[in-house]
Amino acid sequence: MPEKTYREALREAMTQEMESDESVVLMGEDIGVYGGTHLITDGLIDRFGPKRVIDTPIAEGGFTGAAIGMAMMGMRPVVEMMTWNFSFLASDQIIQNAAKVRYFSGGQVEVPLVIRGPNGGGVQLSAQHTHSLENMYGHFPGLKVVSPVTPHDVKGMMLTAIRDPNPVIFLEAGALYGTKGEVPEGDNAVPFGKARIAREGDDVTLISYGRQVNLCLRVADRLEEEDDVSAEVIDVRSIRPLDEDTLVESVKKTHRAVAVQEQWRLFGVASEVASIIQEKAFDYLDAPVIRVSGAEVPAPYARNLELAAFPSEEAVASAARQVLYQEVEA
Amino acid sequence: MPAHLAGDGVVVFFTQNVPQSGKGTTVAAESQRTEEESVEVREEPSENGAVASADGEHLVDLYKKMILIRIFEEACQRGFRQGKIGGYLHVYIGQEAVATGFLDAFKEGDKVITAYRDHPHALLLGSDPKAVMAELYGKGTGLVKGKGGSMHLFDVERGFMGGYGIVGGHIPLGLGFAYAMRYQQTDHITQLYLGDGSMHNGAFHEAANMSGLWGKDGMNPCLFIIENNQYGMGTSVARSTAMTDLAAKFDAYGIENEKVDGMDIEAVLEVAHRATQRVRETGRPYAVEALTYRTVPHGAADFFEKYRTKDEVKKWRERDPIGLLEHKLLERDVLDEESLEEIKGEMKETIDEVVRFANESEEPPIEELYSDVYAGQDEYLGEE
């Protein structure tokens, strides 16, 4: 299988769908002439022209709303949020229109829309430019929310997203655009609502999504080396719908779980994961599920503070040891 | 005039064009004010009123400020390339005459707010360049303790209400300041800087509309200063709007406006003093579109410039605001080549010292991560 970067895999999915379906258009700030701030759409305006690769003014609310209108008319817009931090300006449109118009129209319309862009922090962009918004968007019925971490999945999930008749919030691991992995040619559509077991193990389950999956994989290696513990790593990848079965099955096997997220602890995805496990696998648990999250502060700029604000290998390893009762204090 | 360097390396460059006296104003808090009740502005020495053209000494002072900004930001670019500065870094290279000219009309008590291209505003208001550079280096000695970085400089004591990262997001705040200053019965004003790219966003239109409306009652002394560098990232004004006269957009909201050549410091100076005085006196907003150009990429990490030609950039470099001012200074025999070089040489030394300070400063202590989340006693509600 050919090796591709996350960026290339993403571009490939959009290109394939644009080739096979004329109703697919791209839209966003500086995605055309400029080539995309993260070069995801580089070259596509030359290939598909400015009617299908639409450069917009800096008007997130306006162009997202327009894309919803296009989608209601049967087009399939893929909107780029230059970064998800700017989606707060569009969130009124996303939440009030995209998520609900099918419902409050009694099923008369549908909104086949994808909104995509880099999510999460880690590159010292400080408070206004560092957010992980999966819980915010995951809260609203009517939206689908996904967060792929491998080049394989980013292509496969983008194919699924574009074909889906509903609005999809597509949260990319911005810090990983340059990372490589195997990506099949052609159609590798990955269904939503199905978690990926990134590493099999028997003693403890580490659950996460986005770039934290890679962190969990490193911690799993370390636990094997240092503690002779076999950790299973689950990449949730689809936040809404959430694959409860895979989580529950894993915990039935390992009896212990740690949920890791970059976002803030309170009211986050990890809380949701923990409560699903206690509802559905309570009798199998040998320890309370622990959440490892970002510090409860707006993101700082200074490198040392930023590192301290996000989950670290140490924090995840120590949480794993805590649920394994190898350490009492986290 | 200014001793441009102090011995200890802390830079004390400029004469402050700030009046010594306190507030001389009375403004009724009610919005039903009549014409007669309009703000009474104290008599100012002519320097603070409308200045037709600056004298030689004043121009040299402004030249030094612009050189400070330029050399400071060139050092920032180096720091970015060396990996000493992280995140986003947006410099003002090519645009210096705009903020330098307008802040010449700043009076103590006024408020300044801008977006993320904010280094010159802080430096011009007198923030210590060492603290600004240390901020960019992510150090505890930084202007905001290493918490904000390049995009979020603040120096509230000096009237700098901050740099903001969300395009258009700061604009409504500026009219809030303006309202508050009238409500608090002062004659202060807001200098609100905004980019051409921010004018196609809802926040701008909502804010401009309200500012015009509140201004009818004399309750919005807000000077909108459009830094029209002709691009928002890679999108030119013509590719962002069908109505490219940015100043005229304010007509729709009842805000009088004009344009100025933002590369010519004297032109900027003239409108700056006239416009600030007018806003101060009337409590009504006013807008000035300064036509300028960013002769460097949008951000320090950008190197592709598919959206404009090298020729275009070159053409604008010929109108570089610092170059234009040097030309005037030489032509009018205010300074000779040698003294220009001397000024630049001294500034380089100063900035070397600034960089050294930033480099040698300590990172912020980890406790800083958890402070300033909330005001008041029980600041931090999370866990460490």
Ligand SMILES: Cc1ncc(C[n+]2csc(CCOP(=O)(O)OP(=O)(O)O)c2C)c(N)n1
């Ligand atoms: C709401 C929002 N959308 C997008 C961005 C990304 N972005 C940062 S600067 C910029 C261009 C802004 O242009 P302009 O207002 O003209 O200011 P300039 O950079 O030219 O000074 C964009 C699109 C942002 N920061 N905020």
Ligand SMILES: [Mg+2]
């Ligand atoms: Mg601009």
